[in-house]
Amino acid sequence: MSDKRVQFDDHYLGGIEERVGRDMAIARYEGAKVVGVYCAFTPKELIAAAGAIPVALCSGSDIPIQLAEQHLPRNLCALIKSSYGHAIAESCPYFQATDFLLADATCDGKKKMFELLGRIKPFTMLQLPQTASTPESFTYWLQELYRIKKLLEKQMAVVITEEMLWQQIRIYISLRSKICEVFALNKGDTPLAFGREIDVITSMAGFECNLDTRIDEMQEAIDRIHQRADDPAGDKAIFSGPRILLTGCPTTNKKVLHLIEDSGAVVVAMENCGSLKTAGDRVNEEGHPMESLARHYLDIACACMSPNPRRIEILGSLAREYRLDGVIEMTWEGCHTYNVEAYQIEKAVTEKFGYPYLHIVTDYSVNDTGQLTTRIEAFLEMLR
């Protein structure tokens, strides 16, 4: 794909990351601590309410994997190995800047990897229930969040009031709504942006500080995309390819997203961590803030939860809203939860919702690019 078609790329993201890095440095100078998080179940609102800066540390790079395999099994998922490899190689600026880690015990691979990380950084595990469907699991999770709240209060020497929590809840609601607005650019007859652009625009770009600025940047991108769409000289045909929903594991590594669009499709929606899986739901602004947070985060439709019926509900509504031509599920090799769940997802997508479905199992390396291209192109040929 020629670069001029893709306006929001790594270069654009680099600029945002620089700005975020500067803001973090200032906040840190003023005494703020950086809290590293991994999976989506850790309430960032709690961290921010304590005056700390959350940063997501899941890595998408192939490079640190070899180093990670000194300690971790080769057949573990690439996301876990990459994140760990970065940590031990001291090659990730985000990890380097982190004062302590709050890690949610999601899949088996992650939680056991966290134990090893605990040797390098101060670390606390959020013990996650394995189901969201019982009242007991909710009560347990709420208690766990109270434990984390206490811990943050001690670490940051603050008392987190309800008002402080509501304030952060409102900021994060604005952020998630803005992310949904960016995706909504692709709900119309003609999509307005490539999935890879949406992915860049909605990226947290590292440290989650000055979120108001980040929201403004997303709005500015939305405006620019509208201008581009209204430009009579613009090439509308570039968005005429099949409309694809990408679901599955976190798209930390972008190779499959890029291959799909390099093959002529447009990824109009993404049901993954950070995108519509986690940004689509709104925290309840009534009742008690801790209970609202506990409910919201426990309901995340991750495959580590059993059962996980909400994921199929989300896919069903995204399929309707984004007028799909097909669904591609991408899972990382060694991610048992998503790989097993793929069977139920395929059944739901093909039989319940009636869309063609392609499942890609891969890792961060590029040595399967040839086969993946053929499979993706053949799938797109089926849709045309």
Add this chain to the structure above:
Amino acid sequence: MRHAGIDIGSRTIECVVVEDGAIVSTHQTSTTFDPMTEIRKILRGIQFDRIMATGYGRNLFEVAFEAPTVTEIKAYGRGVRHLYPEASTILDIGGQDSKCIVMGVNGKVQKFEMNDRCAAGTGKFLEVMAEALNFSLDEFGPRALHAEKSLTVNAMCTVFAESEVTSLVSRGEKREDIALGLHKAVVKRAAGMIRRLWAGGPIVFAGGVARNTCIRTLLEEELRVAVIVPEDPQSVGALGAALLLEEMK
């Protein structure tokens, strides 16, 4: 107007020319380490008006010749529909890929499965195993059919299987018996792929590995169904590409 299809695979290149839906000529050469030179060689002396590429080298061809391309999955589907209009299930095992394709009643690809990065159970696997047992590729299948007993080879990875073969040889096993075990391992994998998609009915077996009579016989036994091998199983993709091009507006 003459339309050509060129299938640039990992081991061989085929070119088929069609006119009004009928095959005019078929050509084949080895891919080697320098496919562009081989492509130029094979195209020399072939008369055609337009050409479409498929197979692994299709993007290489697209750039060099500004030609349209199609995946080998769609091309094999189209080629088989020409040869056997009633068939709905295709198995294609080539040099480094294995694919199962299921066609809908409309003649379009409905579902497919393909191996991932690993070339386990493909032509490359059989080639390395034949060499390990000092058989030529052509005699590998027929000799395996002369086995006296069937040995089990568990490994599907070419490297692991080679060491398994070595240990069987050192145990004093006959090489025909080992060969049968290796063929069975390939068939087990292919049958698994077919069963995931298959709605029954005969299977058209194409690609270079379809030349291996042992694989074909074992597949028929395993799936209890007729396995049809086209007269020239390696040119089905090139034929399909030529026909698809002819149909393109």
